[in-house]
Amino acid sequence: MAKVIGGVFTSHVPAIGGAIQRGAQGEPYWAPFFNAWPPVREWLDVQQPDVVVMFYNDHGLNFFLDKMPTFAVGAAEVYRNEDEGWGLHPFPVPPGHTELSWAIIEKLVEEEFDITTCQDMLVDHAASIPLALAWPGREAPVRIVPITINTVQHPLPSAKRCLALGRAVGKALAEWQGPEKIMVMGTGGLSHQLDGERAGFMNAEYDKFCMDNLARDPDALTTHSVHEIVELSGTQGVEILNWIAARGALGASTSEVSRTYHIPISNTAAAVMVLETEAAVQSGKIKHEAEPEMI
Amino acid sequence: MATATPAPIPGTHIFDGAAAQKGYALNAMCYSFNSAQNRDAFVRDEAAYIDKFQLTAEQREAVAARNVLQMMAAGGNVYYLAKLAGILGLNVQDLGAQQTGMSVDAFKQMLLDQAKTPAAKEAICG
Structure with missing residues (x-):
């Protein structure tokens, strides 16, 4: 039986890709972010996931405004990362898990999510950089199912709808009969705004609210409308929708394994979190209970 | 409507x-x-x-x-x-500086300074 072992949640700022390709991970500007990753990789070494279900948003590599799906599920054998306009070398992207893709698609439509399916799909930095952070310097040793959420062109799906989408994906994963160990990734955020006179806006208080509630009460993140999330988190901070959906796929009970929050990388308040489920290898060595004041 | x-x-x-x-x-x-x-x-x-x-x-x-x-x-x-x-x-700092009417250095400093607020310190320690 498949097991859903947990999830890795991370910012996906393109500049991270530049820092990786320049070898700048140890520079004072970058170290606080990259230092988040050794414990994540330790956890991955213990857990040995076979599949990553990746919740992210495309920034204009695969999707343009000519066709903009609210939710799209990849069902390809092969995915590629390509030049997104800045000439970065494409990062390696692991192969797809088409059988699981179709099981997820079947379940989502059964649950009345009217999704788009993609048998030919480029995946942008929002998927490739998190994989490169988790498994640096190589193609991630997993198969993937990419799921994109429109965070570009309003109207965006509500946080409540994204959580429900994630929960429906979680049902598909729970019913999957394969032997794989499955993890999710949710990428983007946290608070940031690239555009407008309010460019540079961040909101640590809202970010902390999101991080504090991600494991224990994700429904708390759905109390805000998309417009309120933009106000609280910035025009691009709405990428928290990807985290919310990914959290939904983990089921009711998760615990927080690690958390890093750092301001800024580029214009963004960056965060990296690991949550695990009861199906994870219980790794007392690296597991941190939440500090009492956070409960 | x-x-x-x-x-x-x-x-x-x-x-x-x-x-x-x-x-x-x-x-x-x-x-x-x-x-x-x-x-x-x-x-x-x-x-x-x-x-x-x-x-x-x-x-x-x-x-x-x-x-x-x-x-x-x-x-x-x-x-x-x-x-x-x-x-x-x-880059996005240049864009931010232009949109906010700040110099690029001042914009970058504004980003860095946001790590120093009480809320940021609390979130970083979180």
């Missing part, structure tokens, strides 16, 4: 259907810059490249002025505009 719109957020432009429709040509041009060949073509002959994408007068003016707020007013979306900015050698 239009539904009630929530109160505007100061300094913030929601990229909605109206903007997406208005900005289509400009964003389409920017989307084409995923290709290095197209970036080169733009650099070689900007006017011809812009003609090919049939930018509106407002969009042409904004691009000629290298003015991000004007590009957004003409329907540009920052995810696509970032690809044009890359050609112009501007």
